[in-house]
Amino acid sequence: MNAGSTKGQPMIETRPQAKLLALLRDEGPLSRVELGERLELPRTRVAAEVTRLGELGLVEAAGPSASRGGRRSTMVRLGGDLRILGVDVGATSVSVAVTDASCEVLAYTVEDCDVRLGPHVVLGRVAALAEKVREQAPGRLLAAGIGLPGPVSFAEGMAVAPPIMPGWDRFSVRDHLGALLHCPVSVDNDVNAMALGERHAGVARSLDDLVFVKVGTGIGCGIVIEGKVYRGAAGTAGDIGHIRLDDTGPACACGEVGCLEAYFGGAALARDAMALARGGRSPFLGEALAHKEKVTAVDVGRAAEAGDVGAVNLIREGGKRLGQVVASLVSFINPGMVVIGGGVAQQLGHRLLAEVRSVVYRRSLPLATGNLPIVLSELGETAGVIGSAWSGTDRAFSLST
Structure with missing residues (x-):
């Protein structure tokens, strides 16, 4: 089956339907009156679109709205049985969640899995885990989203020349996983997810x-501008892990030397530890x-907590290098917030955050940093699956699905 096929899937027929579904996803149940006001549509058109979406099983009544004088309008919400899959493929693990249509996680699982095993093996595990979580939260599957640890052509649905993913280059993940x-x-x-x-x-x-900065096995950055992910012309925007810091630095997985990732990614941290x-x-x-057999970022975090000077210095030096790159991003993009996440960042926690903050606040212009929060991720390991599910709803709630 072609992944782009919508066999068995409800088709969005009009642009107002797509906007209405996205509005209910973003804001929760709304009255028909509120929908009309937000979408700037006459009441009769809203009623017609809601009726049609109800016939497709995408929306349902949610009781009467609060009184605004006169007859009370009916509340509308997304169908309670709708399900979205969110998948986060990392270098060494796979996470899968099933969510409702508003991207609230209903069931979640994660297991170790080496991305170097190739797309057939890894996506086969994704399908198996998807079946597992769907049993815990049954419903009608509308769409899925998947995040991959490498450069991705968003339009084509595939990884392109990913440094740490042998066998994945231009493999049609969208078609293959859609068929599964x-x-x-x-x-x-x-990281975009x-x-x-x-x-x-x-x-x-x-x-x-x-700006979201991921420090895991590798280092990457997701950039959101005016509410949308900025991917760049070829989809490689935010690839900060391969910004060169030193022409004579350590070798990187990308084939170059002196990259930020070669200094402070998870593999680099384990090497130095x-x-x-x-x-x-x-x-x-x-x-x-x-x-x-070996020590990891987890051990470095524990050692630092115990006051081990060597481990503290590893975090300090790595945090300074990361902070230099983040400071450049802040000066260039002027974001409203910088979020630090990923597996390594979670293990190193506030020690890493303090180093990054120190460098950014010192090196960037006061106007850019005066009200700039630099914080740790609130979602932790579920950030990727939630964002992937959100991307899945965008695909489900569009005319081009």
Whole structure:
């Protein structure tokens, strides 16, 4: 089955229907009077569109509205049985959630999975996990969204030359996953999905201009401008992990040297932590290494909490480098908020945040930073699946589905 097919899926027939569904998703139940006011449509047209969407099973009555004088209008909400799948593929794990049509998570699961196993294996696991979460929250599946840890052609629904994803280059994720799930699929970069998740359900809720920085196995950035993800001409906007900081720095997975990611991504942090442990320069990490094969960002975070000087210095140096790049973003984009997230950022927490804040506030113009919050992600590991689900609803609630 072609993933772009809508066999078994309700078709959006008019632009007002698409706008009405998005409005109910964004704001919750509204009266017909309120819908008419927001959409600037006459009452008879709203009634006709609501009736048709009801016939398609996309909306339902939600009781009478509060009285505004005269006859009370009927409240309208999205169908309670509608379901969206949100998928977040990381370098070493896969997360899948099923949400309602407003992108509230109903069931969620995550498991270890190496993206280097290739698209057939990884997307097969996605389909299996999707079946698992759907059993916990049954309903009518409208669409799915998936975030991938590499450059993505949003229009084509595929990864393009991703550095850490062998076998994925120009593989049609949208078509393949759509065939497995039997629904339309939206494909985006994982950091863009996280930015959408934070913008619609997290700490940056309703902010129109924000920057989301992910520090995980790799480093990336999602940019939201005027409420929409900015992807750039080829879809690579926000690829800050491969900004070169030093022409003689460490080798990066992209094939270059001295990239930010090569200094402070999860793999780089683990590399430097191993060097400290083996060199006897970190008692805590040395003790951790004595009980397992390798140390990770989790161990670095724990060591820093315990006051281990070596681990604290790793975070400090990495935070300074990250802060330099974020300061440039702040000066260039002037966002309303900077959100720091991703697996490594969650492990290093406020120590990392403090270093980034210190550099940004010192290096960027006071006008840009005077009212600029720089905060940790509120959604944590669910930011990606929520944002992917949101992207899925955009696909479901459009004329071009």
